[in-house]
Amino acid sequence: MTLRVGVVGGGQLARMMIAPAVELGIELRVLAETGGMSATLAATSVGDYHDAETVLAFAREVDVVTFDHEHVPQPVLRALVDAGVAVHPGPDALQYAQDKLLMRARLTELGMPQPDWAAVSDAAGLQDFLDTHGGRAVVKTPRGGYDGKGVRVVGAATEAEDWFAALAEDAHGGQLLVEELVEFRRELSQQVARRPSGDVIAYPVVETIQRDGVCAEVIAPAPQLSTRLAEVAAMVGTTIANGLAVTGMLAVELFETTDERVLVNELAMRPHNSGHWSQDGAVTDQFEQHLRAVLDLPLGDPSPRQPYTVMVNILGGPAAGDIDERFGAVMAEHPAVKIHTYGKAPRPGRKVGHVNAVGDDLDDAVYDARAAAAFFAD
């Protein structure tokens, strides 16, 4: 019996599951939003993931359903579960990735280190929070934000007026999330994998470097991180995976504060950009690990293969021409750099691929990865 994993969503995360699925002999089926997406090679269906019937029909042909993104609506997820489909991560876990207010409240219950936060339903509430947190704060729409969208730093409640107006028009009423503006030294990401039967393993914590709210670079493991903070990060990741009953890969985005704490910023319940380094830098990459985890197979060794791996995103892609046309130059100059492309048309700021450089020397790896990525983005 060949194991069959169904992935809802045809983006690059689904695409990068193809390689480990082929090697393990797992049949990967993808429900893509449209034709010609990143995961086209494994796309067995095209349809709307908002439609329960579409997703149910897709799910009946696989052993487990998992996801390229966290946007499948709760009623669709519940319909799958009600129909007896194995869904990993399940709706109970995914609600915390879909609603940042739910997430903050649940992490508070779990005692996880977080920025100060509040749910605010009007300008007065926001102004109160600002007044008690140094006059500046981060306001977030609880749902629908990603890559910096739905996030705004404000110094006065009036700066979120449009969002409050939108809330007022929302039949559900609703609130905004406001968070303390954290003084952080850098951003980290802690990935863990968890099986439905309970085993959890933690990847090394990595440093993530954002530009314009989008992940630009990752250094694995995070350089010069104290052993204590690394342990805390792993504990936080493991506690959240268990506490929220996450299955598959979980990424916990963290702030490392200037006073040597880690605070949870965001959660992602799927393979994550901060784990792309693992394709070439870890014994078990996050895409193989995700497949193992959602199939409830024993988890693989998450250890680094070499001291450092540096991942640099290819953002926007070549101004003119195709990624393929840059292969010659990049490969000639950087024979040890690993290139990963997503089969996407270039567009300013769009993630169209990434490169990994692995080695003993961090400076060399950073140089190699940045220089190779620059060839593509020029």
Next chain:
Amino acid sequence: MTLRVGVVGGGQLARMMIAPAVELGIELRVLAETGGMSATLAATSVGDYHDAETVLAFAREVDVVTFDHEHVPQPVLRALVDAGVAVHPGPDALQYAQDKLLMRARLTELGMPQPDWAAVSDAAGLQDFLDTHGGRAVVKTPRGGYDGKGVRVVGAATEAEDWFAALAEDAHGGQLLVEELVEFRRELSQQVARRPSGDVIAYPVVETIQRDGVCAEVIAPAPQLSTRLAEVAAMVGTTIANGLAVTGMLAVELFETTDERVLVNELAMRPHNSGHWSQDGAVTDQFEQHLRAVLDLPLGDPSPRQPYTVMVNILGGPAAGDIDERFGAVMAEHPAVKIHTYGKAPRPGRKVGHVNAVGDDLDDAVYDARAAAAFFAD
């Protein structure tokens, strides 16, 4: 312009090109012999590779044609070249992989170290060779042999009578190849990659362990090999790749003799079982390297990632049940071992997958890889 590589043959070598093709964004198209083969995910056509029209139709949709095996007849290869198709390796190179007598003659011209050999057309000729080489020798049919088939150790000319009889019935006349029985310490394999524009790179030479004429294990790099012999092996591989104008991956199977020489045993002009270790053990695995080479892209770094990689074939597969059903046990006991399966039905002696173990300690890697493979074969 997405680069398109067409592979003739749908076996496991084509299958293992899928993973690097997806990551590089190369469109892989496979002309499979039948449906449901190992490379089924990338199979865009099913047809007979002996038929020039079939192969030509397939070739028109790709940028370059390459191969899962060396069995495409010369007239078909020549028809492709005549039609302006880029074919790598080309017919001029492939003829030496298809005919062992041609190969021996050409390697003699190139001054390569080989066993003593002769072309013999009758029992008397074979007996002469035996009489001058200690009374025992290896007889090979020049064409069609693989994995020990078409190879026979004989102590008297009468033991090859059936083959001479078959030769006599062959309209082409024809000869058998007879080779000195080499006293070897062990078998090695030297892989090199060569681009059409001429660049060649050599992989570390590996030790191959055969059982019943079939590759069972590979240790990369070959332990305790003298620097001198490693240099000779690399020189031999490079010289043959250049001398025969091989494009793509070339494997040179070698004997390491008891008097510290290397002698060329066989050639393979494609990715090769002796290079499967590179999927997890080298910076650039042989499948990515083959794609780069046949597309005439700059070659990747062939360096090992860690001191040792051990590959063990899964031969025959589970006596009962499916490889997938063994995943739980293997993954639980060997979380760092990498599993590769070919999607083939188990059959005694059939290669249905392999495992790789990578590490600093050779004994540990050998133990891990053998133990993991044994779980599958039991």
